[in-house]
Amino acid sequence: MPMDSIDESKVTVYGACFCCFNGLNLENIEIGCAAKETLLCLEWDFCLKSNTEKLRCFCLDIRIVPVTVCIKQQGQMCCLVSAAAIPPDAEVPMMLSVCFLVCFPKFGFFKKISEVKG
Incomplete structure (x- = not known):
């Protein structure tokens, strides 16, 4: 099983447009960067x-x-996190959000991805 150095469940969604999101990981701020990308196989x-x-x-x-x-991309630099997936999946769910206001799939303010997914 491949490692995943980015924990999406702790990410607070800043902005999202269906197949991608940007957010902040304020629970566990680490120094450094990480990325994981997939193109088909x-x-x-x-x-x-x-x-x-x-x-x-x-x-x-x-x-x-x-x-x-x-296509799938995930990246983190310190507390900044971004991800995209076509089609959306469990780690990059379909969401719509602007300035921390999540409009889809659940409405809320300053929500983590784990709270939006249910």
Whole structure:
């Protein structure tokens, strides 16, 4: 199972437009950056964050995976988080939000992704 150095459940949604979102992780601010991207069957991870396990090539890992999405991207730099997925999935759910006001799928202000997903 591939590692995931970005915990979306702790991300407070700032803005979202159906297949992508931007947010803040204010619970666990870490120094560094991480990214995970998938294009059909090719997936790569990059991680230079504190308190995470090293990847196969120190900070980089590339692998072939079963096709589950067309395109998927997740990234984090300190407390800033962004993600996109076509089609949306469990980690990048379909949402609509502006300036911390979530309008879809649940209405609310200053909500975490885990609260929006239900």
